[in-house]
Amino acid sequence: MAETPHEKRSLVIGGHEISARALEPALYLVATPIGNLGDITIRALETLAAADVLACEDTRVTRVLLDRYGIRQRPQAYHEYNAEQAGPKLIAALEEGRSVVLVSDAGTPLVSDPGFRLVQQALERGLKVVPVPGASAVLAALTASGLPSDAFLFAGFLPVKETQRRARLEELKAVPATLIFFESPRRLAASLASMVVVLGERPAAIARELTKTFEETISSLLPELAAHYAGVEAPKGEVVICVGPPAEVAAFSPADTDKLLLSLIKEMPASKAAAEAARLTGGRKSELYQRLLTLKDAGNGA
Numbered sequence: 130m131a132e133t134p135h136e137k138r139s140l141v142i143g144g145h146e147i148s149a150r151a152l153e154p155a156l157y158l159v160a161t162p163i164g165n166l167g168d169i170t171i172r173a174l175e176t177l178a179a180a181d182v183l184a185c186e187d188t189r190v191t192r193v194l195l196d197r198y199g200i201r202q203r204p205q206a207y208h209e210y211n212a213e214q215a216g217p218k219l220i221a222a223l224e225e226g227r228s229v230v231l232v233s234d235a236g237t238p239l240v241s242d243p244g245f246r247l248v249q250q251a252l253e254r255g256l257k258v259v260p261v262p263g264a265s266a267v268l269a270a271l272t273a274s275g276l277p278s279d280a281f282l283f284a285g286f287l288p289v290k291e292t293q294r295r296a297r298l299e300e301l302k303a304v305p306a307t308l309i310f311f312e313s314p315r316r317l318a319a320s321l322a323s324m325v326v327v328l329g330e331r332p333a334a335i336a337r338e339l340t341k342t343f344e345e346t347i348s349s350l351l352p353e354l355a356a357h358y359a360g361v362e363a364p365k366g367e368v369v370i371c372v373g374p375p376a377e378v379a380a381f382s383p384a385d386t387d388k389l390l391l392s393l394i395k396e397m398p399a400s401k402a403a404a405e406a407a408r409l410t411g412g413r414k415s416e417l418y419q420r421l422l423t424l425k426d427a428g429n430g431a
Contacts (some may be wrong), residue, residue, distance in 0.1 A: 140178045141199030142171075149178035152228035156219075156251045158244065159230055160237040160263030163367075164340035166197050168264045174198050176261050180230035182222050184215070190234045207231065212243045219247060223256045235367075236266050240283075266339055267309050270369035273346045274334035277374060280306035287312065287320050294320065298327040303411050308372040314363045317370075321355035324372060329408075332373040338366035381410045390421045399425075 138149045157176050162168040177183065178200045184207035185191040191204045207215045219229050231238045231247060238244040251258055267283050282304055288294045301308055312320050317335070324333070334348040335358075343366070347354065351372065358364070381389070389409065393402035403418035410417070 138179050139199070139201075140174045142174070146199065147175075149175045152176065152179045152181075153257075154223065154226045154228055155257035155259045156223055156248065157228065157230045157259045157261055158238045158248070159232045159261040160265065161191075161194060161232050161235060162340065163235040163264045163266045163269065164338065164344075166194060168340055169194070169198075170261070170263050173261050173263055174200070176230055177202065177232070179228065181227040182219065182229045183232070184219055184229065185232045186234045191232060207243075207247070209243045212246055216247050216250060220250050220254065220256075223251060224254065236264055237262070240265070240267065264340070266311070266336075266367065266369055269339045270334070270336035270346070270371055271307065271309060273336055273339075274307075274371040275348055276307045276332060276334060276371050278307065280374070281309055282306045283309045285311060287316075287323070289316065291319070291323065294323045295327055298323060299414060302327060302407075303375060303413060306374050308374075310370040310372075312368045312370055314365060314368055317363065317368055318355070318358045320370065321351065321358055324370075325351050325355045328372060328375075331375070334371045336369040336371065337364055339369065341366065375411060381412075386410055386412065386417070387420070387424060390417065391424060394421060394425070 138151075139146050140149060141147070157180065159173050159176050160169075161173070177195065177198075180202065183191070183202045183204045185204045186206070186208045188204045188206055195202055195204070205215070207219065219231075222229050231244055233240070233244065239248065248258055271278050271281055282301070284297075284301060287310055288297055310320070328351060330350050330352055332348070333351045333354055334346055335354060336346045338344045347357075349357075386406065390402060390406050393405055396402075397405070399418060399421050403414050403421055406412065406417045406421075407414040
């Protein structure tokens with residue numbers, strides 16, 4: 130792979146040209162702004178300017194950032210659709226002792242993009258990986274949501290199909306932490322409706338267009354948010370959903386759970402009984418359903 134040509138390794142801030150220091154050979158994971166181009170660190174700019182090779186999701190998007198700061202680079206594409214072809218070339222550059230920088234269109238590389246494959250390949254070969262932190266839509270949304278931030282789980286995008294989406298939410302239902310999702314504006318209403326069914330009346334927040342001109346964060350209970358977005362045109366821009374952790378429930382011993390299951394099965398079908406037990410105990414519906422079948426097989430219940 131030929132070295133990316135650039136006349137001078139420098140950047141421009143406020144009309145002042147600054148020389149970029151040379152980089153040691155490594156794979157650099159550089160966080161870029163999620164909207165406002167001012168949200169980038171000096172270290173990130175120096176790293177972009179000094180790189181031997183600069184890989185990005187969309188060269189047009191990265192070009193806007195480079196031009197803003199007078200960085201003379203020719204970025205090359207590395208994304209989901211060409212990772213199998215582009216990845217080995219980037220690894221080869223690293224093995225030749227070159228510095229390779231990876232950026233995504235916005236935010237931190239590896240968050241909902243194929244960059245993790247490149248990192249895995251680099252680590253397997255004993256190559257150095259250097260994070261250059263910066264903007265994060267996940268943390269920006271969490272801090273503005275007003276929801277507990279001592280423990281949180283980023284769950285990426287939910288499945289598109291309703292059945293799979295509800296199944297995924299069931300898996301996350303009992304996690305004792307604030308849940309954070311990315312979502313398409315077109316699917317926001319549907320995802321919120323699914324959350325109401327599975328997660329109930331939890332506090333939540335919708336953060337949209339973070340750091341941009343029309344940034345907004347709306348906080349309310351899930352049912353109210355679902356009703357609001359069900360009756361309006363799909364919003365524009367990137368969306369982050371934050372959902373508060375489950376309310377604390379009284380601890381149920383195994384014996385207490387069995388008694389509850391046997392009581393419920395007298396009034397409703399097994400599937401409904403397991404679902405109600407999950408709501409009351411905070412347990413997993415699938416596990417409670419299997420326990421109920423075991424109790425029935427043993428001669429307990431109806």
